[in-house]
Amino acid sequence: MSQSMETPSTNHTSEQPTLPRHLQLGLSDEQVIAALCGMQRAREVDDRLWVLSRQGKAHFVITSAGHEAIQFGCGWAIRVGHDYVVPYYRDMALALALGQTSLDLLLHAMGKPTDPASGGRQMFGHFSSRKLRLVSGSSSVGSHIVHAVGLALAFRITGETDIASITFFGEGATSEGAWHEGISIAGVHQLPVVFVCENNSYAISVPLKKEVPVPDVATKAAGYGMPGVIVDGTDIFAVYETVRAAMKRARSGGGPTLVECKTHRLRPHSNSDDHTKYRPADEIAAMQEHDPIQRLLAYVVEHNLMTQEEWDAARQSIRQEVNEATTTADRVPDPPLESLFAHLYGTEEHDA
Amino acid sequence: MQTITYRQALNETLRQELRRDPDVMLMGEEIGVFEGSYKVTAGLLNEFGPKRVLDTPIAEEGFVGMAAGAAMLGLRPVVEIMTINFSLLAIDQIVNHAAKIHYMFGGQASVPMVLRTPGGGGIQLAATHSQNFEAWYAYVPGLKVVVPSTPYDARGLLRSSIRDNDPVIFIENLALYNTKGEVPDESDDNDYTVPIGVAEVKREGTDLTIIAYSRMTVLALDVARRIEDEEGISIEVVDLRSLRPLDRPTIIESVKKTGRAVIIEEDWHSYGIGAEIAATIQEQAFDYLDAPVRRVAGVEVPLPYAKVLERAALPSDKHLTKAIRETMQGVRR
Ligand SMILES: Cc1ncc(C[n+]2csc(CCOP(=O)(O)OP(=O)(O)O)c2C)c(N)n1
Ligand SMILES: [Mg+2]
Numbered sequence: 001m002s003q004s005m006e007t008p009s010t011n012h013t014s015e016q017p018t019l020p021r022h023l024q025l026g027l028s029d030e031q032v033i034a035a036l037c038g039m040q041r042a043r044e045v046d047d048r049l050w051v052l053s054r055q056g057k058a059h060f061v062i063t064s065a066g067h068e069a070i071q072f073g074c075g076w077a078i079r080v081g082h083d084y085v086v087p088y089y090r091d092m093a094l095a096l097a098l099g100q101t102s103l104d105l106l107l108h109a110m111g112k113p114t115d116p117a118s119g120g121r122q123m124f125g126h127f128s129s130r131k132l133r134l135v136s137g138s139s140s141v142g143s144h145i146v147h148a149v150g151l152a153l154a155f156r157i158t159g160e161t162d163i164a165s166i167t168f169f170g171e172g173a174t175s176e177g178a179w180h181e182g183i184s185i186a187g188v189h190q191l192p193v194v195f196v197c198e199n200n201s202y203a204i205s206v207p208l209k210k211e212v213p214v215p216d217v218a219t220k221a222a223g224y225g226m227p228g229v230i231v232d233g234t235d236i237f238a239v240y241e242t243v244r245a246a247m248k249r250a251r252s253g254g255g256p257t258l259v260e261c262k263t264h265r266l267r268p269h270s271n272s273d274d275h276t277k278y279r280p281a282d283e284i285a286a287m288q289e290h291d292p293i294q295r296l297l298a299y300v301v302e303h304n305l306m307t308q309e310e311w312d313a314a315r316q317s318i319r320q321e322v323n324e325a326t327t328t329a330d331r332v333p334d335p336p337l338e339s340l341f342a343h344l345y346g347t348e349e350h351d352a
Numbered sequence: 353m354q355t356i357t358y359r360q361a362l363n364e365t366l367r368q369e370l371r372r373d374p375d376v377m378l379m380g381e382e383i384g385v386f387e388g389s390y391k392v393t394a395g396l397l398n399e400f401g402p403k404r405v406l407d408t409p410i411a412e413e414g415f416v417g418m419a420a421g422a423a424m425l426g427l428r429p430v431v432e433i434m435t436i437n438f439s440l441l442a443i444d445q446i447v448n449h450a451a452k453i454h455y456m457f458g459g460q461a462s463v464p465m466v467l468r469t470p471g472g473g474g475i476q477l478a479a480t481h482s483q484n485f486e487a488w489y490a491y492v493p494g495l496k497v498v499v500p501s502t503p504y505d506a507r508g509l510l511r512s513s514i515r516d517n518d519p520v521i522f523i524e525n526l527a528l529y530n531t532k533g534e535v536p537d538e539s540d541d542n543d544y545t546v547p548i549g550v551a552e553v554k555r556e557g558t559d560l561t562i563i564a565y566s567r568m569t570v571l572a573l574d575v576a577r578r579i580e581d582e583e584g585i586s587i588e589v590v591d592l593r594s595l596r597p598l599d600r601p602t603i604i605e606s607v608k609k610t611g612r613a614v615i616i617e618e619d620w621h622s623y624g625i626g627a628e629i630a631a632t633i634q635e636q637a638f639d640y641l642d643a644p645v646r647r648v649a650g651v652e653v654p655l656p657y658a659k660v661l662e663r664a665a666l667p668s669d670k671h672l673t674k675a676i677r678e679t680m681q682g683v684r685r
Contacts, residue, residue, distance in 0.1 A: 059476035059657070111476075111658035120658035123478035139480035140438060141410050175409035177441070203410055205386035211409045278385045334660045344653055 039068035042093035058109040066266035069292030073239030086148040086167040089125030106329035113335040142176030152191035164250035172203025187225030190255035200265035221258035233261030361503035380432030416442035436471040451494030472525040479654030484619035490595035501569035503533040508546025549597035557588035560612040565592040611642040621649035
């Protein structure tokens with residue numbers, strides 16, 4: 001693994017030994033609390049989607065449980081509405097981190113005309129918002145990363161500086177041809193793009209060993225002319241520090257980076273999966289100890305950013321908010337039949 | 353006879369073929385431990401082990417090409433692609449390689465591989481999980497393309513496909529997996545096959561011919577039964593079963609008898625299988641027609657997720673019924 005970039009230093013003691021991690025990173029107490037609540041909101045929406053799928057109201061559910069620290073950590077590193085973000089289906093928490101709401105996600109899951117991602121056209125997990133510069137792709141695994149490369153190329157051609165694109169994918173996606181072609185072009189042209197691998201060590205049922213021939217996805221970066229960095233994806237601060245550095249490097253003309261965030265998929269792949277069939281029971285039990293929300297909560301409590309009572313109240317109000325969003329989304333009428341052909345061809349004018 | 357599902361027919365046939373011929377092997381994403389996205393390969397990893405039931409990385413172009421390579425050495429790989437939508441990632445290997453190797457190398461090497469994959473919509477998986485690309489593959493000389501509609505045909509055609517020396521695209525349909533039908537009991541199965549390139553008249557009639565394949569055959573048979581009961585119109589249903597080679601004589605013979613033809617397909621209207629059938633009828637049975645040939649097909653949009661929109665975009669019994677009535681009245685569009 002090459003590490004020719006500014007990487008997370010594990011030793012901060014030289015500067016201010018007593019300062020809590022978030023302050024060292026320049027994050028306020030409020031930002032940390034907001035991220036914790038956002039991660040909980042993602043989990044709550046996730047829970048709700050599984051219920052709605054059993055009720056036949058949300059046909060397809062795909063979870064971000066276990067990936068929230070990666071996505072909220074990256075959320076801090078992204079200049080929202082400025083940098084371009086090309087997510088994959090696992091990134092519900094990222095959509096929230098960038099500013100989408102529980103209601104936005106529920107409208108998407110229920111296929112309502114006011115679904116901001118697609119107006120009820122695309123299945124859940126294809127998050128998008130022009131305003132947030134959140135760019136959705138197709139469903140073919142790995143095929144979207146080339147768009148992030150194209151966006152980065154466009155910045156260069158139009159002479160935009162101080163901007164980067166960032167794209168997300170699982171470790172399984174790194175077997176696809178499009179993934180290799182995209183990251184290779186980014187390396188050849190040293191484009192301003194950051195590749196974030198959310199490595200949960202499974203592609204549906206297939207374990208890491210049978211998908212990736214080396215233990216770390218980050219190793220692949222070496223062949224594509226960019227640094228590859230490994231980070232603990234359950235540690236929101238480590239993710240932020242690493243991805244912030246990678247984004248800074250990209251924005252300032254230093255070229256692309258591959259960041260591998262290691263985590264666990266705490267739930268089955270989707271609502272058509274039962275992972276107890278292929279994951280050992282002790283593995284399923286043990287990974288609950290690595291829940292990124294619990295990890296950040298422990299930090300928040302330890303540093304007195306919130307008391308347990310305040311957290312309980314916050315959770316309660318998040319649940320209330322998701323309840324209301326569910327009711328609201330459910331009441332929205334289905335898309336009108338006349339809208340079937342809308343958006344087939346582009347007639348709208350877009351601001352860049 | 354016994355009644356089994358389309359999924360069971362495929363699963364048992366794969367098992368039988370793996371037992372029968374040591375050169376047969378399976379590969380694809382999630383086919384081993386997970387038993388296939390639609391559970392068609394259930395139990396096969398356990399019985400035959402990881403050498404013959406290979407879980408691949410997510411690399412469609414890679415493993416389809418790998419199957420073509422292995423097939424050139426005489427193995428008979430049966431590749432599963434999760435859905436036909438993702439077969440597009442392997443299209444270079446299918447069209448520029450598998451389909452052409454035998455011809456372009458002057459017959460020196462065969463590519464006896466099967467690519468199994470489901471197409472179809474109707475279960476709210478949206479555009480990029482619900483398409484039908486049989487017309488793309490049926491267009492390519494060098495490929496064979498089969499589209500069974502019943503458990504019996506699924507079994508017979510899968511046997512033929514695996515034993516065939518050329519690449520066969522074996523197209524299933526998401527909404528057919530749970531449908532049931534009769535197949536012979538194991539004791540008197542006789543290892544029957546359904547030949548590639550032979551259509552079947554699934555229902556006889558005298559007033560009008562419906563030409564269909566895959567899931568649309570099931571829909572056509574329902575509609576034909578109902579219309580005959582309610583309106584006394586006698587409808588013949590031709591199930592194509594194979595798209596390449598296409599059994600033109602069976603279509604023509606039926607249309608010459610009934611004088612009217614309605615074609616139903618789940619894929620998009622323009623440039624589809626229906627266009628090829630209509631042209632064939634025009635070329636070979638024009639003088640026998642009492643009404644213009646009609647096509648019923650999908651609305652030309654990427655299939656939307658929202659249930660109401662999805663339903664509006666897919667061909668249905670209502671569309672077919674209307675086309676039949678209009679054809680019987682000689683109404684021109
Ligand atoms: C081209 C293509 N092949 C297969 C699939 C089916 N599929 C969807 S998700 C997935 C697993 C991806 O695993 P990974 O990249 O590790 O991401 P994770 O889901 O673990 O976050 C597969 C095989 C697909 N959507 N697209
Ligand atoms: Mg994974």
